[in-house]
Amino acid sequence: MISVQQLPSLERYAYDMAHLIGAVILMMSFGLLYQRRMTAVIRTYSFQAMVLALAAAWQAFVQEAPHLYVSALIALLFKGVAVPFALDWLVRRLGIHRTVETALGIGPTMIAGVALVALSIVLVLPVTASAAAMTRENLALAMSVVLLGLLMMITRRNAVTQVVGFMSLENGLILAAVGAKGMPLVVEISVAFSVLVAMALFGIFFFRIRERFDSLDVAYLETFRGERR
Amino acid sequence: MMGSLASLLPLEVHNPLFWVLGTPLVGAGLLACIPDWRQAAWLNVAISAAALGGAIGLLYVRPAETVLFFIDDFNIYLVVLTAFVGFTTALFSASYIGRESKTRRLTSQHLRFYHSMYQAFMFTMLLALSANNIGVLWVAVEAATLTTVLMVSLYRTREAIEAAWKYFILCSVGIGLALFGTILVYLAAQPVMGDGALAMAWAQMIKRAGAFQPELMNLAFVFLLVGYGTKVGLAPLHAWLPDAHAEGPTPISAVLSGLLLNVALYALLRFKMLINANEHALQPGPLMIGMGCSSIFVASFMLYRRGDIKRLFAYSSIEHMGIITFAFGMGGGLANFAGLLHMTMHSLVKSAIFFAVGLITQATGTKRIADIRGLTVSHPFLGWAFVIGVLAIAGLPPMGIFMSEFLVISSTFARNAWLAVPVMIGLLVTFGALILRLQGMAFGEPGHLAADSERTHQGWFMHSLGVVPLVAHLTLALVAGVYLPDELVTWFKVVAKLLG
Numbered sequence: 001m002i003s004v005q006q007l008p009s010l011e012r013y014a015y016d017m018a019h020l021i022g023a024v025i026l027m028m029s030f031g032l033l034y035q036r037r038m039t040a041v042i043r044t045y046s047f048q049a050m051v052l053a054l055a056a057a058w059q060a061f062v063q064e065a066p067h068l069y070v071s072a073l074i075a076l077l078f079k080g081v082a083v084p085f086a087l088d089w090l091v092r093r094l095g096i097h098r099t100v101e102t103a104l105g106i107g108p109t110m111i112a113g114v115a116l117v118a119l120s121i122v123l124v125l126p127v128t129a130s131a132a133a134m135t136r137e138n139l140a141l142a143m144s145v146v147l148l149g150l151l152m153m154i155t156r157r158n159a160v161t162q163v164v165g166f167m168s169l170e171n172g173l174i175l176a177a178v179g180a181k182g183m184p185l186v187v188e189i190s191v192a193f194s195v196l197v198a199m200a201l202f203g204i205f206f207f208r209i210r211e212r213f214d215s216l217d218v219a220y221l222e223t224f225r226g227e228r229r
Numbered sequence: 230m231m232g233s234l235a236s237l238l239p240l241e242v243h244n245p246l247f248w249v250l251g252t253p254l255v256g257a258g259l260l261a262c263i264p265d266w267r268q269a270a271w272l273n274v275a276i277s278a279a280a281l282g283g284a285i286g287l288l289y290v291r292p293a294e295t296v297l298f299f300i301d302d303f304n305i306y307l308v309v310l311t312a313f314v315g316f317t318t319a320l321f322s323a324s325y326i327g328r329e330s331k332t333r334r335l336t337s338q339h340l341r342f343y344h345s346m347y348q349a350f351m352f353t354m355l356l357a358l359s360a361n362n363i364g365v366l367w368v369a370v371e372a373a374t375l376t377t378v379l380m381v382s383l384y385r386t387r388e389a390i391e392a393a394w395k396y397f398i399l400c401s402v403g404i405g406l407a408l409f410g411t412i413l414v415y416l417a418a419q420p421v422m423g424d425g426a427l428a429m430a431w432a433q434m435i436k437r438a439g440a441f442q443p444e445l446m447n448l449a450f451v452f453l454l455v456g457y458g459t460k461v462g463l464a465p466l467h468a469w470l471p472d473a474h475a476e477g478p479t480p481i482s483a484v485l486s487g488l489l490l491n492v493a494l495y496a497l498l499r500f501k502m503l504i505n506a507n508e509h510a511l512q513p514g515p516l517m518i519g520m521g522c523s524s525i526f527v528a529s530f531m532l533y534r535r536g537d538i539k540r541l542f543a544y545s546s547i548e549h550m551g552i553i554t555f556a557f558g559m560g561g562g563l564a565n566f567a568g569l570l571h572m573t574m575h576s577l578v579k580s581a582i583f584f585a586v587g588l589i590t591q592a593t594g595t596k597r598i599a600d601i602r603g604l605t606v607s608h609p610f611l612g613w614a615f616v617i618g619v620l621a622i623a624g625l626p627p628m629g630i631f632m633s634e635f636l637v638i639s640s641t642f643a644r645n646a647w648l649a650v651p652v653m654i655g656l657l658v659t660f661g662a663l664i665l666r667l668q669g670m671a672f673g674e675p676g677h678l679a680a681d682s683e684r685t686h687q688g689w690f691m692h693s694l695g696v697v698p699l700v701a702h703l704t705l706a707l708v709a710g711v712y713l714p715d716e717l718v719t720w721f722k723v724v725a726k727l728l729g
Binding site for chain 1: 362364365367368371372394398401402405406408409412413415416419423424425426428429442444445447448
């Protein structure tokens with residue numbers, strides 16, 4: 001295993017930078033967990049996506065892989081700008097509660113979040129001992145973001161915040177994909193994820209749910225379990 | 230058009246795979262432009278037939294491996310099976326949609342969308358099966374999820390939207406975790422395989438999988454099992470499956486159950502083969518056996534409390550996917566053979582049952598099991614076909630499912646008798662539940678809920694179109710139970726050996 005100190009200075013710089021950007025993305029995941037207002041959740045998500053764009057661009061530069069700039073552009077324009085705008089519009093248009101409804105309090109959620117980060121570090125670092133240093137920390141950070149996204153989906157009751165949780169999970173996946181040196185199809189994967197999933201479907205579903213249930217609280221979905229009619 | 234298609238699908242025109250993948254892809258676009266649903270239904274049948282023709286062509290001309298696509302003994306059998314069930318379901322769908330449109334539950338806009346999505350769905354499944362690149366495999370499974378979500382929500386009822394939303398969220402998360410697993414597999418392979426597209430080509434990876442980093446492969450397999458396992462519907466990740474099966478149009482329930490679950494399991498098995506080839510990595514068998522057993526148990530006990538006929542058979546699908554996962558988890562020649570046979574038989578019989586259920590719900594106008602009574606009296610042909618189908622899925626001889634279940638149990642007994650006990654208990658419990666429900670539905674006094682015959686009446690031709698696929702599937706399952714051709718047996722044996 002190569003320790004960081006043995007790396008040549010330029011590579012060390014590249015490593016530090018990637019590490020820093022990844023850490024900011026992880027911080028935004030925690031930000032998503034403690035925000036209590038809907039608009040703040042959307043802003044935080046937007047910021048996370050923009051930092052993800054920076055991470056992708058940095059990897060494109062360091063790995064000399066120009067196709068990653070496309071991923072960065074998708075993250076910046078689509079996830080950082082278009083999606084938050086659309087979510088804002090939906091929240092206003094549908095008159096959704098401006099406060100986040102939680103299934104588990106903010107405090108316990110944060111503790112669970114810290115535990116998940118610890119878990120992913122404990123899991124990832126030993127098994128990647130022989131991988132390049134760049135990949136190791138990046139992977140641990142990405143996995144933390146994925147798990148925190150999952151946690152957000154579990155602990156939020158409102159459909160919009162659940163979707164934001166899913167999209168932040170997806171940010172973690174893209175972070176892992178751009179960090180994997182020389183991985184093919186990253187652009188295709190970001191396109192497959194963002195364009196198809198995030199907007200088309202959610203847009204349709206939000207309208208439909210609104211039409212049928214007069215609320216975006218997914219707890220309403222639970223009243224019907226398919227067996228009683 | 231051929232030229233642009235050739236650039237979209239990097240395949241030669243004389244390659245049968247070009248036709249297998251190209252026809253549904255072009256068909257999806259074409260069907261989106263046809264406003265008349267009657268023409269669209271026939272075109273849907275024709276496109277499915279062309280894809281089936283291409284798939285049969287694959288049996289004679291084995292295309293060379295490319296960076297993106299490859300055909301080996303394992304996936305060729307699933308491609309043919311998928312194209313075949315896709316074709317028969319298209320036939321059934323033409324008849325089903327004909328009746329459904331008379332009840333005005335679906336507008337012509339909806340039907341246009343439905344037909345286009347049907348072919349898009351076939352394309353994504355065939356793409357997933359023939360993909361060499363594990364990234365393409367993932368993209369195809371993701372796209373298959375999207376197309377089916379849209380079809381499940383087709384009726385726009387409250388229940389359909391709930392089902393589609395649940396399906397979408399749970400499977401998206403599953404698919405996300407599967408992507409993380411795929412990235413980990415790439416990272417495990419990258420030091421050996423180098424960068425670039427070849428490092429994700431399965432046929433290349435398997436040759437050198439022994440040198441992959443075992444610890445990363447272990448971590449990856451857990452993510453892949455949870456991710457693709459959600460799509461297979463393995464308990465406890467199965468929550469989406471009964472709703473999605475119950476609320477969509479019945480032809481979609483048939484392909485979801487008969488084909489999509491197989492495709493997801495196929496993806497998982499490809500990774501199992503990679504990890505099997507690495508002797509330092511964990512044994513995937515026990516994990517799969519555990520998931521398989523839990524699926525069998527959960528599903529078999531849940532079957533007793535079902536009040537909805539489609540939901541009943543959705544739980545039965547969970548149980549059968551559990552049996553198949555269990556068989557592949559056991560591994561070894563005989564158990565793998567049994568798993569492959571069970572995969573085929575379940576596809577045929579379960580889609581046949583959903584065809585029958587579609588006809589039954591349209592004839593009686595209800596999905597409630599309690600309201601369906603005396604089918605063998607009121608609709609003798611349909612009723613008896615349904616009885617045969619349910620007996621087949623419950624695992625009674627002489628149908629094919631009996632044979633594959635018998636092989637699963639006996640091969641397990643030979644190696645670890647205690648493991649066979651939970652499976653046998655699960656099978657018996659399921660048998661009891663299915664027979665209990667069947668009795669009420671098939672025998673006794675017919676219910677009073679006979680639907681308005683004016684609305685559901687069809688000419689003999691359209692009616693027989695709905696019945697032919699049902700009879701064909703059940704006949705195949707019966708024949709396979711009595712006699713398997715030697716060629717098929719040797720072929721299955723080759724694949725079973727490939728699976729390790």
